[in-house]
Amino acid sequence: MNDTRIARLVKARKSYGAITALDGIDLDVHRGEILALLGPNGAGKSTSIALLLGLHRPDGGSATLFDKDPQDIDARRRIGVLLQAANLPATLKVDELLRLTASYYPEPRPVAECAALAGITDLLSRRYGALSGGQQRRVQFALAMAGRPDILFLDEPTVGMDIDARQSLWVSIRQLVAEGCAVVLTTHYLEEAEALADRVCVIAKGRVVSEGSVDAMRAHVSLRRIRCVTSLGIDTLQAWPEVVSVDTKQGRTVIATAQAEAVVRRLLDGDPGLSELEVQRAGLAEAFQEITRDTENLQEAA
Numbered sequence: 642m643n644d645t646r647i648a649r650l651v652k653a654r655k656s657y658g659a660i661t662a663l664d665g666i667d668l669d670v671h672r673g674e675i676l677a678l679l680g681p682n683g684a685g686k687s688t689s690i691a692l693l694l695g696l697h698r699p700d701g702g703s704a705t706l707f708d709k710d711p712q713d714i715d716a717r718r719r720i721g722v723l724l725q726a727a728n729l730p731a732t733l734k735v736d737e738l739l740r741l742t743a744s745y746y747p748e749p750r751p752v753a754e755c756a757a758l759a760g761i762t763d764l765l766s767r768r769y770g771a772l773s774g775g776q777q778r779r780v781q782f783a784l785a786m787a788g789r790p791d792i793l794f795l796d797e798p799t800v801g802m803d804i805d806a807r808q809s810l811w812v813s814i815r816q817l818v819a820e821g822c823a824v825v826l827t828t829h830y831l832e833e834a835e836a837l838a839d840r841v842c843v844i845a846k847g848r849v850v851s852e853g854s855v856d857a858m859r860a861h862v863s864l865r866r867i868r869c870v871t872s873l874g875i876d877t878l879q880a881w882p883e884v885v886s887v888d889t890k891q892g893r894t895v896i897a898t899a900q901a902e903a904v905v906r907r908l909l910d911g912d913p914g915l916s917e918l919e920v921q922r923a924g925l926a927e928a929f930q931e932i933t934r935d936t937e938n939l940q941e942a943a
């Protein structure tokens with residue numbers, strides 16, 4: 642079988658003093674996929690990336706990039722990186738930064754192409770230090786793709802960007818993936834993971850607690866939300882055995898249930914005047930909350 646794994650953590654452990662950041666994590670990144678790493682603050686997402694980049698060494702287990710040590714120069718030439726903190730010389734102009742970065746790579750992407758992809762063509766003659774936070778982030782993205790990477794690590798890439806900038810970055814990321822580049826993305830914006838990711842890994846307390854497609858993640862949550870305008874009272878609805886909870890929001894009744902069809906039937910039978918009926922599957926945000934809550938409950942019970 643053709644092995645498509647290009648970056649791997651196998652039972653990787655990493656502690657900082659008494660703090661266990663990674664607790665035997667297994668993670669594979671496949672060629673050409675967008676993998677989103679999700680999880681609460683301090684879960685171990687950035688540390689996982691740091692091991693794959695060779696910035697830190699695992700205390701146990703292994704980290705490999707293209708089947709090599711992540712510090713191997715041939716492996717490093719094939720990656721692009723956008724970390725949470727970038728320490729770039731403030732006095733250099735954006736085109737100088739791009740040219741300098743391109744000079745490290747054997748077959749760099751032309752400066753104009755990087756600039757167009759990152760939406761910074763109009764910033765090329767500006768000094769980096771004088772740019773806004775969101776503009777600096779876009780410049781960092783342009784630098785990350787300068788070496789035509791086979792894998793791009795994006796640690797919270799759209800922090801500080803307005804919605805237009807964020808969406809145009811998503812378009813650029815999809816374009817790189819269409820060229821065959823894999824992307825490892827950490828984000829706290831669940832809509833970003835929903836918009837981009839082929840696969841999602843939820844990390845909590847230094848381990849992967851759930852992984853799969855965005856749809857599989859959503860399916861993990863059995864509850865459906867039913868919204869409607871009804872004259873049936875909260876007490877009546879709460880007494881139905883299929884109903885998990887009932888709430889009212891902006892004049893609508895919101896019912897959580899694992900048996901949406903049965904509840905909809907009862908609603909229609911019980912209230913001929915019922916209107917504005919909507920049934921929704923849970924979003925990734927609810928799936929993520931439920932998965933991390935399940936894990937915490939399991940750990941508490943152990």
Ligand SMILES: Nc1ncnc2c1ncn2[C@@H]1O[C@H](COP(=O)(O)OP(=O)(O)OP(=O)(O)O)[C@@H](O)[C@H]1O
Pocket residue numbers: 657660661662680681682683684685686687688689
């Ligand atoms: N250099 C460091 N020294 C000490 N502790 C660290 C260091 N880097 C990370 N940690 C700790 O390791 C744990 C995992 O941190 P990590 O940055 O990997 O989490 P994260 O999932 O990326 O979090 P966030 O979403 O907040 O960026 C946290 O408890 C953090 O405080």
